[in-house]
Amino acid sequence: MLHVFFTPSPEGLTWGEKRTGSPESCFALVLALKCFQKMARFPSPDEIPDVVVNRVRHCLELPEDIEPDHDSSRSAKAHRKLARQRQGVKYDAGRARSIVAVAIREAAQAKNNPADLINVAIEELLRLRLELLGYTTLEDLATSIRAEVNVTIFATILQRMGEVP
Structure with missing residues (x-):
């Protein structure tokens, strides 16, 4: 399944190359995109298994000594924005928290398992x-x-039970 989820398309490789200035930066962007496509979030570098990193490296035809590197935190932020745009996804943690709270509150009326x-x-x-x-x-x-x-x-149940004689 690794090749299904973490093999960049030729168009995806071209997309990454056009938006970066070095092999390391392109590697970081394409790796971030593939992880985001599978996980709907950006994992930290230590969360990404070596086998995934190596798969993307192989697809980019990079030597083993090349590591993914966004160059700077500013570039990493720009890369995340590019990946979100490509996927049509928005980053809005405040809105997401509000939506999650409503969804969980509604579901908790019938479900109890976290x-x-x-x-x-x-x-x-x-x-x-x-x-x-x-x-x-x-x-x-x-x-x-x-x-x-x-x-x-529980309060509703107790109220409906009334006082116990």
């Missing part, structure tokens, strides 16, 4: 073409909102 709530949030962000929030952010939101919803559900 993983299910996180999946609902991810599906909604993907549907709206927004970059995914980090996993810990999604987990924290799911945990806290689920607790709030559960408190409300």
Whole structure:
């Protein structure tokens, strides 16, 4: 499956080459694009398996001593913006958090498993073409909102039961 998800198209290679000034920078941009296409977020360099890095390096026909390098944090930011534009995805963490909170709150009325709530949030962000929030952010939101919803559900049940004789 590696070749399916992490092999840049010839057009993608040309796109990367036209937007960068060095093999290292092109490597970093194309690698960021391929990871973003698969994960809907930009992983940190230490999260990217060597086998993925080597696959993209091979496709770019670069020697093994060439490493992906954005050159600067400013270039890395520009590369992320280029990849988002190419994928038609927006980065808006504040809006994404609001959307996730609403989606989780609604789903928590019927679901209690945090993983299910996180999946609902991810599906909604993907549907709206927004970059995914980090996993810990999604987990924290799911945990806290689920607790709030559960408190409300339990209070409603107690109210309906009335006083116990």
